[in-house]
Amino acid sequence: MSREQLAVQRARKSFQTGNTKPLEYRIHQLNSLLRFITERRRDIADAVKRDLGKSEHGTELFETLGLEGEIKLAIEKLAEWAAPRPVEKNLLTISDEVYVQPEPLGVVLIIGAWNYPWAVTLQPLVGAIAAGNAAVIKPSEVSSHSAKAMEDLLPQYLDKDLYPVVTGGVAETQELLKQRFDHIFYTGSSTVGKLVMEAAARHLTPVTLELGGKSPCYIDKNCDITVACRRVTWGKFVNCGQTCIAPDYVLCEPSIQSRVVEEIKKNIKEFYTDNPKTFEDYGRIVNQRHFKRVMSLMEGSTVAVGGDSDESQCYIAPTVLKDVTGESKVMKEEIFGPLLPIITVSGVDEAIQFINEREKPLVIYVFSHNKKLIKRVIAETSSGALLANDCLVHFTVSALPFGGVGNSGMGCYHGRHSFDQLSHLRSCLIKQLKMEGVNSMRYPPHTAKKLGWARFLLLKQVNVCRLRRMALLAMLAGLAAFVVQRFLR
Structure with a gap:
């Protein structure tokens, strides 16, 4: 069994324990990632200097500052992002619970790029952790010093089984792409993006492709x-x-x-x-x-x-x-x-x-x-x-x-968009075992009268929040009228 296959298997086994589901665990990992960036700032800058000749100030401005902001935002907003999201109902479901529940996808593969080897590799990781996924991290071998630093240092801060770093070149990336993932996040050229998408199609794995082009x-x-x-x-x-x-x-x-x-x-x-x-x-x-x-x-x-x-x-x-x-x-x-x-x-x-x-x-x-x-x-x-x-x-x-769009990519990230991109937004509807008289209109035999009621109930959208506001305003108006009437007496 290859090193890449073992890493993916360990990540999936760890994900299946359910450890990533509690928000407290995700926040703990995000805080550890933030600690990594702040404590290892010098190591990161040194690696980028050797890879791209970039100054320490340039690395902080274009690599780590944005990462810190993304992590802090995810920690602050995670409870809000992960909460059930109520949606508008129709009259047929007005008494039911109807909402969207974000849930983790599973094991995500993140393939980073060499030009900003930390920002474009770890920003998707922020979204993956926040959404409750495991993630296999593949830094670009072209920025070799940054890849080595990531491999050596990141496991000292994050769960080694849930978030393994796999280094190597084309052969190692190809071996990773043979494995089944629940999402692949790739940043790089359109040419390689097509190969990533082709490999993902074999497992019907959804992809986010952050490509480029001539802007x-x-x-x-x-x-x-x-x-x-x-x-x-x-x-x-x-x-x-x-x-x-x-x-x-x-x-x-x-x-x-x-x-x-x-x-x-x-x-x-x-x-x-x-x-x-x-x-x-x-x-x-x-x-x-x-x-x-x-x-x-x-x-x-x-x-x-x-x-x-x-x-x-x-x-x-x-x-x-x-x-x-x-x-x-x-x-x-x-x-x-x-x-x-x-x-x-x-x-x-x-x-x-x-x-x-x-x-x-x-x-x-x-x-x-x-x-x-x-x-x-x-x-x-x-x-x-x-x-x-x-x-x-x-x-x-x-x-x-x-x-991007078209040749420049598909999917998006940053902030809440990262969380949503790496979550499954699950549709949930919880009915009660009553009001069968209303439900009976969908059962045969179908009649014109039943169809008319169904058309009315199904096509009439109801904004429950707006109804609540209107009811509250009506109550306040009634209370005001009562007070005025009592005052005039």
């Missing part, structure tokens, strides 16, 4: 271009461009292309100095294979800013490409690196058409003072999210579902 950024010529380019520069070059929601390319009118280039150039210098290679807050491409892939994407395009590289250090300077077309090599795949192509369009009409001719992106960015223009982009395009006048920050709002 466009439209800059309206009438907006504050200085501010827009400052925010685009930050969003694009964070983590050396290795962010699934980074602006992949800019769409703008020819009249402002030179201004956009100059503003981005100025911001690169401000953020990363004249020599980003020596600046501690500018990272590196994760390995030489990805370095060569990103460098090859520049072929056939004009470098307007940057373009410097050093293969020995996996360093690529923040780079802007101009005179790019939809047929350029850099437009054939998600860049996932520090290259920002600029494509000129005649206006918002052509920008919308350009976006709609391609796969649905994870996010669309639009910069404009014109709210009607923004609303039009929302109405006439489709994407996992739309963010106007900033980049990346929608990821920080736990109340917003984070996820």
